[in-house]
Amino acid sequence: MNDEKPLFEVTDLSVKFHTRLGEVAVLDHIHLNVGAGETVAVVGESGSGKSVMAFAALGILDPAGKVTSGSVRFADHDLLTLRKAALDDLRGRELAMIFQAPRTALNPILPVGRQIEDVLARHSDLSRSDRRDAAVAQLASVKITDPAKRYHNFPYELSGGMCQRVMIAIALACKPRLLIADEPTTGLDVTTQVVIMDLIAELAAANGMATLLITHDLGLASDYCARIAVMHAGQILESASARTLFKSPRHPYTARLFAATPRPGATLESLTSIPGQLPDLRQPQPPCRFSTRCERVQPGCTEPGLVLTPMPTDSAHLLACRNPL
Amino acid sequence: MNTRIFSTIGSRLLGALPSLAAVIVVTFVIMRLLPGDPAAFFAGPAASAEAVEQIREQLGLNRSLPVQFWDYLGDLAQGDFGQSFTTGQPVAADLVSRLPASLELTIVALLIAVVLGLPLGVLSATRPNSWVDQVTRLVTTTGTCLPTFFTGLVLIYVFYYLLGWSPAPLGRLDLMYSPPPEVTGFYTIDAVLAGDWEVFRSALAQLILPAVTLGFFALAPLARMTRAGLLGVLSSDYVRTARACGLSSRVVLTRYALKNTLVPILNTMGMVFSYLLGINVLVEKVFAWPGVGSYALEALVASDYAPVQGFVLAIAVLYVLLNLSVDIACGLVDRRLAR
Numbered sequence: 001m002n003d004e005k006p007l008f009e010v011t012d013l014s015v016k017f018h019t020r021l022g023e024v025a026v027l028d029h030i031h032l033n034v035g036a037g038e039t040v041a042v043v044g045e046s047g048s049g050k051s052v053m054a055f056a057a058l059g060i061l062d063p064a065g066k067v068t069s070g071s072v073r074f075a076d077h078d079l080l081t082l083r084k085a086a087l088d089d090l091r092g093r094e095l096a097m098i099f100q101a102p103r104t105a106l107n108p109i110l111p112v113g114r115q116i117e118d119v120l121a122r123h124s125d126l127s128r129s130d131r132r133d134a135a136v137a138q139l140a141s142v143k144i145t146d147p148a149k150r151y152h153n154f155p156y157e158l159s160g161g162m163c164q165r166v167m168i169a170i171a172l173a174c175k176p177r178l179l180i181a182d183e184p185t186t187g188l189d190v191t192t193q194v195v196i197m198d199l200i201a202e203l204a205a206a207n208g209m210a211t212l213l214i215t216h217d218l219g220l221a222s223d224y225c226a227r228i229a230v231m232h233a234g235q236i237l238e239s240a241s242a243r244t245l246f247k248s249p250r251h252p253y254t255a256r257l258f259a260a261t262p263r264p265g266a267t268l269e270s271l272t273s274i275p276g277q278l279p280d281l282r283q284p285q286p287p288c289r290f291s292t293r294c295e296r297v298q299p300g301c302t303e304p305g306l307v308l309t310p311m312p313t314d315s316a317h318l319l320a321c322r323n324p325l
Numbered sequence: 326m327n328t329r330i331f332s333t334i335g336s337r338l339l340g341a342l343p344s345l346a347a348v349i350v351v352t353f354v355i356m357r358l359l360p361g362d363p364a365a366f367f368a369g370p371a372a373s374a375e376a377v378e379q380i381r382e383q384l385g386l387n388r389s390l391p392v393q394f395w396d397y398l399g400d401l402a403q404g405d406f407g408q409s410f411t412t413g414q415p416v417a418a419d420l421v422s423r424l425p426a427s428l429e430l431t432i433v434a435l436l437i438a439v440v441l442g443l444p445l446g447v448l449s450a451t452r453p454n455s456w457v458d459q460v461t462r463l464v465t466t467t468g469t470c471l472p473t474f475f476t477g478l479v480l481i482y483v484f485y486y487l488l489g490w491s492p493a494p495l496g497r498l499d500l501m502y503s504p505p506p507e508v509t510g511f512y513t514i515d516a517v518l519a520g521d522w523e524v525f526r527s528a529l530a531q532l533i534l535p536a537v538t539l540g541f542f543a544l545a546p547l548a549r550m551t552r553a554g555l556l557g558v559l560s561s562d563y564v565r566t567a568r569a570c571g572l573s574s575r576v577v578l579t580r581y582a583l584k585n586t587l588v589p590i591l592n593t594m595g596m597v598f599s600y601l602l603g604i605n606v607l608v609e610k611v612f613a614w615p616g617v618g619s620y621a622l623e624a625l626v627a628s629d630y631a632p633v634q635g636f637v638l639a640i641a642v643l644y645v646l647l648n649l650s651v652d653i654a655c656g657l658v659d660r661r662l663a664r
Contacts, residue, residue, distance in 0.1 A: 060568050062560070084574075092570030099569075104562040107581055109659045118580065119570045156661055170570065 006033035007210055008057075008095075008178050013070035015049070015056050015234075022282045026052050027234045028289070029069065031308055031318075034178065034210050039201075041213040041221035041242075043257065044231035047278050050214045052234075054180045056080075058097055059087055074178065093123040096171035100183035102163035106155040112166045113139065113151030116173050123174045138169040142199060161192035168200065175207050182214045197224055218261040222246055227316075230254045233278050233289040236308055240317040250311070250324040253290045288320070296323045333656075333663075334649065341645040348641040349401070352634045353394055361628035367410055384410075397634075406638070407631030411624060416635040420617055424639065425510025426497055427609065427616030430535055431601045433513075437540030438547050438597065443590070445544075446551025447583070450559065461548055468545035473604050477538040477611040484534060492530050494612045499527045535612040542604065543597045550593040554586040561585070587658045595651035599644050 015027040026049045034040045042050045055061045057072045057079055072079040074095055079087065099105040107115055116135040120126055126134060132151075139147035142165040155163050164184060171179060181200060185193035201224055204211045215221050221228050222242040229239040230253060238251040249255045256274045276293035279285060287306040291297045300322045311317040364381035365372075372380075381387050385396065400407060406416035449458035484491040492499055497512055502524050505515040513532065516525035558564060559582050567581045606618035613619075617636055624632035656663030 058569050060565050088571040088573065090571065091568070092572070097569045099562060099566060101562060105566045107563045107567070107585070108661070109585060110580070118567075118572060118576065122570070122572050122576070154660060167566075170566075 004035075007036040007038075007075060008034040008212065009073045010053065010057065011071050011073070013053065013056065013072060014068045015052055015061070015065050016068050017062070017065045019064065019282075024281045025234065025285065026065070026281060027056070028285070030231075030234070030236055032229055032236060032239070034212050036177065037208045037210050038227065039204065039211045039213065039225040041215060041225035041228045042231055043215060043218050043221045043228055045274075045278060046216055048231045049234040050216075050231055051182050053231075054097060054182055054212070054214055058091060058095065058180070059084075089123075092119050092171075092176075093174040094177050095180075096174070096176040096178070097180040097182065098164070098167045098171045098184050100186040102167045102184075102187075103155055103158075103160055105167055106163055108155055111152050111154055112158070112163075115166070116170050119170055119173045134173070138173050139166070141172075141203070142166070142169045144169075160188050161196060164188065164192075164196050165199070168196075168203070172203055172207070172209075176209060178210045178212065179204065180212045180214070183216070184213075185215075185220070193220075200224075218257050219263060230257065233281065233285070235289050235320065236318075237288075237290060237321065238317075238319050239308070240314070244314065244317055250317070250319050251290075251321045252294050252296045252323075252325060255325055288322070296325075298323050329663075330653065333653070337649050337652070338645070341649075344645070345638070345641055348638060349398075349634075350394075352637040353397060356628075356630045356633055357390060359628065363410065363628040363630065366628055401638075406635035409624065409632045410629045411627050411632070416631045419620060419632065420635055420639050422510075423615055423617045423620050426614060427602070427605050427618055429511040429513065430532065430539065430609070430614060430616060431598065431605060433532055433536040434539030434543055434601055435594065435598055437536055438543035439594065441540070442544045442547030443551050446548040447555060447578075449548070450552045450555035451578070453556065458552075461552065465545040465548050468541050471541075472607075473538055473542050474607045474611050476541055477535065477608055480534045480538055481611070491534055492527070494531075494534060496613050496615055497528060497531050498524065499531070502527050535608050535614055538608055538611075539601055539604065543601055546593055546597055547590070550589055551586065554589040555582060558582045558585045584658065588655045588662065591651055591654050591658070595647055598647055602640055602643065 010030055010032040013027055013030040014025070017024040017026050030049075030053055032040070032042065032053070042053070044050050052061070052065065056065070056067055057074075059079065061067070067080055071081075074090065077086070077090060079090075079095075082090070106112065110118075113132070113135045116138050117131045120131045120134055124131070124134075136147045136151055139150055144150050144162065144165055150158070150162075155166070158166065168184075179200070184200065185196050188196060197220065200211065203209070211225070213221060213225055218228075222245070225242055227239065228242050228245050230237050230245075230251065232253050238245070238249065238254045245254060246258070249258060253274070256272070259272045260274055262271060274293065275295075279289055279292055286292070286302050287304050288294075288301050291301045294301070303322075306320055306322065308318045308320040311319055362377075364377050364384060364386055367384075368377045368380050378387075385393065388396075397407070404417065406420070408414070409416050409419055412419055445457070445461045445464070449455070449461040452458060481491070481494050485494060498504060504512060505519045505521055505524050505528075508515050508518050512528035513525055516522070516528055563585075564577060564581050567577045572581070602618075605616060606622050608614070609616045609619040610622060617639065621633055621636035623629075624636070652662070
């Protein structure tokens with residue numbers, strides 16, 4: 001598997017935002033890859049830059065954000081240098097994304113079935129009536145009951161969970177090779193969360209689709225993904241298979257994150273919070289942006305040249321730390 | 326669906342009755358509170374005290390206010406808006422003959438504002454801080470701060486006096502022509518219906534300057550609201566979704582962004598239309614336009630009660646109908662508003 005090129009590869013990606021309060025280095029030389037059919041999670045606190053990475057890859061970054069280094073490759077395409085028309089041919093067809101807050105992610109004044117049809121009209125040669133049938137079938141595939149009737153509903157007539165199902169139906173309408181799911185269950189109640197995640201996993205397995213799950217929930221990530229990348233303040237600190245990461249996290253932040261994640265049998269007292277908060281990215285940052293919050297910080301941590309490197313014992317386990325556990 | 330629209334219209338019209346009643350009372354009272362004595366005005370400066378008193382009696386102005394109001398209500402109930410002292414005509418007839426002139430002017434002005442304002446708003450929202458945006462900002466700022474009568478006078482000075490491109494600003498038609506046979510009361514449309522192109526040209530030439538004057542004023546709020554609304558929608562989650570799905574820029578802009586901006590735009594159009602009805606009063610005066618605005622203004626100066634009351638009532642009814650149609654249009658665009 002290491003020999004063939006991954007389906008989706010983020011290399012050395014940096015993004016800066018120009019704000020009224022100065023320039024913010026939101027992403028700092030990110031590396032990440034997702035193989036064909038693989039399920040990968042990016043885990044980190046809110047504001048760590050997970051969504052920005054996805055938006056940059058899909059070319060839907062806010063105009064204030066600029067990619068300052070790196071590349072994003074999908075199959076044989078360099079997404080960051082692709083012409084808009086060529087990018088539009090990929091987006092929604094081979095590369096799709098679902099968002100948090102599904103209700104606001106849907107057009108409020110267009111029936112949901114028509115929104116699926118719009119994507120089909122863009123990416124397929126289906127006739128109008130075929131598109132309509134396909135849209136209804138797509139609603140049925142995400143297990144919406146009475147799809148022919150729901151086709152005519154507006155987003156405000158549906159629950160949050162239903163809206164996320166519609167969003168999934170839109171994203172998967174053209175059977176993409178990669179789905180980027182940005183906090184797909186945030187704002188949904190716990191039982192709906194499980195149903196939605198199971199639905200994504202089931203459809204991904206059925207279509208051989210790779211999934212990049214962006215979440216703040218380490219538990220969710222280890223339940224549904226084979227591999228996890230841990231992100232903090234715009235840096236990937238550690239990346240390994242879910243099992244390895246769970247059993248023997250090497251980065252102090254990963255260990256802290258596990259200690260802060262609710263798990264079966266844990267009491268409220270046994271959960272510990274991570275000290276400090278995300279650093280102010282308008283200020284110049286040390287090579288390791290976690291060092292200001294880290295209890296294992298040592299003088300060497302301020303030296304430049306920190307990179308994500310494979311562990312000698314396990315080449316699939318990447319780490320960026322000078323004083324690992 | 327259809328029955329619901331009709332019941333909505335019915336309940337909205339019923340709901341407007343209290344406002345119309347208030348308009349009737351308030352205009353009646355305000356007219357009587359204003360200084361000026363219609364009897365003295367009509368008797369003329371040389372009239373004796375007895376003559377003034379006699380006219381007052383003829384006009385029914387010697388009776389107590391409640392009695393006058395009661396008579397006024399009784400007349401209104403029969404569709405009688407009273408008699409204008411200045412024109413000697415029934416007010417209702419005067420309004421019916423003059424309203425088309427005002428409406429034609431206002432509607433053409435609104436059309437000019439929409440045809441120019443919407444594209445300017447769209448261009449400046451899709452290219453913020455570009456030269457189009459700067460031009461729009463300049464045009465909307467001047468449009469808002471220049472008084473319409475001033476704009477009108479400048480246009481007359483440049484296009485009639487200096488360049489001579491425009492006919493004399495004296496009403497709806499050149500004196501050479503007689504009005505086309507009345508169908509809609511809009512001279513341009515009636516001339517087309519009659520197939521009389523010379524009259525059409527003349528009516529259009531007379532219409533352009535006052536309509537541009539009004540349209541320039543109406544352009545500003547429309548362009549601004551389009552820009553602001555569209556900017557907000559363009560940064561919305563569903564536009565981001567549409568882009569992430571690879572939908573073409575045209576589809577994203579029209580089906581996803583512009584359609585969602587339509588509700589604030591429609592509301593602004595309704596608001597602007599009602600502003601224009603008020604501002605008409607001045608522009609009609611500047612261009613000697615025989616509409617209801619100049620009619621009411623002349624009546625007001627003469628303390629001629631009935632035309633002013635009739636004018637305010639007619640505008641109020643127009644306003645109610647306008648708001649109703651705006652709300653219905655908004656409900657058709659966004660079903661959440663139809664409930």
